[in-house]
Amino acid sequence: MATFSDSGALSYLSMLLLSILVAYCATAAADFYRDAEITWGDGRAKILDGGRMLTLSLDQQSGSGFQSKNDYLFGRFDLQLKLVPGNSAGTVTTFFLSSQGAGHDEIDFEFLGNTSGEPYTVHTNVYAQGKGDKEQRFHLWFDPTAAFHTYSIVWNPQRIIFLVDNSPIRVFNNHKSIGIPFPTSQPMRVQCSLWNADDWATQGGRVKTDWTKAPFVAYYRNFKIDGCPVGTSGGSCGFQSQTQELDAKGRNRMRWVQEKHMIYNYCADVRRFPQGTSAECKRPRF
Numbered sequence: 282m283a284t285f286s287d288s289g290a291l292s293y294l295s296m297l298l299l300s301i302l303v304a305y306c307a308t309a310a311a312d313f314y315r316d317a318e319i320t321w322g323d324g325r326a327k328i329l330d331g332g333r334m335l336t337l338s339l340d341q342q343s344g345s346g347f348q349s350k351n352d353y354l355f356g357r358f359d360l361q362l363k364l365v366p367g368n369s370a371g372t373v374t375t376f377f378l379s380s381q382g383a384g385h386d387e388i389d390f391e392f393l394g395n396t397s398g399e400p401y402t403v404h405t406n407v408y409a410q411g412k413g414d415k416e417q418r419f420h421l422w423f424d425p426t427a428a429f430h431t432y433s434i435v436w437n438p439q440r441i442i443f444l445v446d447n448s449p450i451r452v453f454n455n456h457k458s459i460g461i462p463f464p465t466s467q468p469m470r471v472q473c474s475l476w477n478a479d480d481w482a483t484q485g486g487r488v489k490t491d492w493t494k495a496p497f498v499a500y501y502r503n504f505k506i507d508g509c510p511v512g513t514s515g516g517s518c519g520f521q522s523q524t525q526e527l528d529a530k531g532r533n534r535m536r537w538v539q540e541k542h543m544i545y546n547y548c549a550d551v552r553r554f555p556q557g558t559s560a561e562c563k564r565p566r567f
């Protein structure tokens with residue numbers, strides 16, 4: 282009996298400590314005042330709720346955007362987004378990493394709006410040394426405008442993993458050994474924006490933005506970065522995902538997402554690449 286209640290008390294204590302730790306990390310993690318700066322939009326981007334929420338808005342005059350204050354060389358970047366509801370045709374909401382200057386590297390999540398009731402498209406791409414053409418697109422298996430969902434980019438020296446609510450949807454592996462550029466040396470910054478691209482975004486540009494519905498608003502919260510800010514003293518920055526790869530569960534989940542929800546894959550687009558798709562397309566996808 283004594284043993285039972287001891288271990289009960291012990292596990293109660295560790296639960297308590299764990300919840301304090303989780304609460305502390307959650308508050309320490311999400312503060313747009315501390316970690317982000319509004320970059321454009323003339324008042325259309327707003328930090329709310331003591332730094333816990335950020336809204337971007339778009340009207341016929343302008344969209345808006347923000348970025349992380351720091352640059353990072355590798356890391357895990359999580360954001361929760363609630364996308365523009367209703368008729369969002371022509372709007373593009375973004376969450377991406379980008380380096381500065383020529384020959385830039387970039388890792389993209391772009392959310393392409395649609396007419397009411399039609400699915401959003403999640404567009405992903407990777408640029409290395411200025412070269413992209415690595416698009417994969419998905420429809421989501423939930424309504425991304427009804428609630429917040431978590432979108433994550435894991436970027437380590439071996440691979441880039443895109444996740445939606447912790448389900449991996451795409452892995453882009455480092456195939457530098459076979460001559461495919463991969464971002465490993467240019468620090469990147471988180472960039473987010475809401476802008477208009479009705480010349481191409483929705484159903485190939487056929488559906489235009491209905492400006493009578495403006496302003497369009499997207500919501501961001503729980504901005505969380507576990508990474509290596511450039512300029513951090515010492516060369517010993519560690520982050521949890523630095524060797525992250527998919528386990529069996531992750532591989533199964535990604536197979537499911539890609540089978541059921543992928544709508545475009547550059548690796549399968551032989552019409553666009555008549556000389557043959559890129560070499561990494563012949564490698565295993567995990």
Ligand SMILES: *[C@@H]1O[C@H](CO)[C@@H](O)[C@H](O)[C@H]1NC(C)=O
Nearest residue numbers: 393395399400402482483484
């Ligand atoms: C919009 O809806 C159409 C029809 O369901 C779909 O084909 C398309 O992928 C959706 N997304 C965009 C961005 O056009």
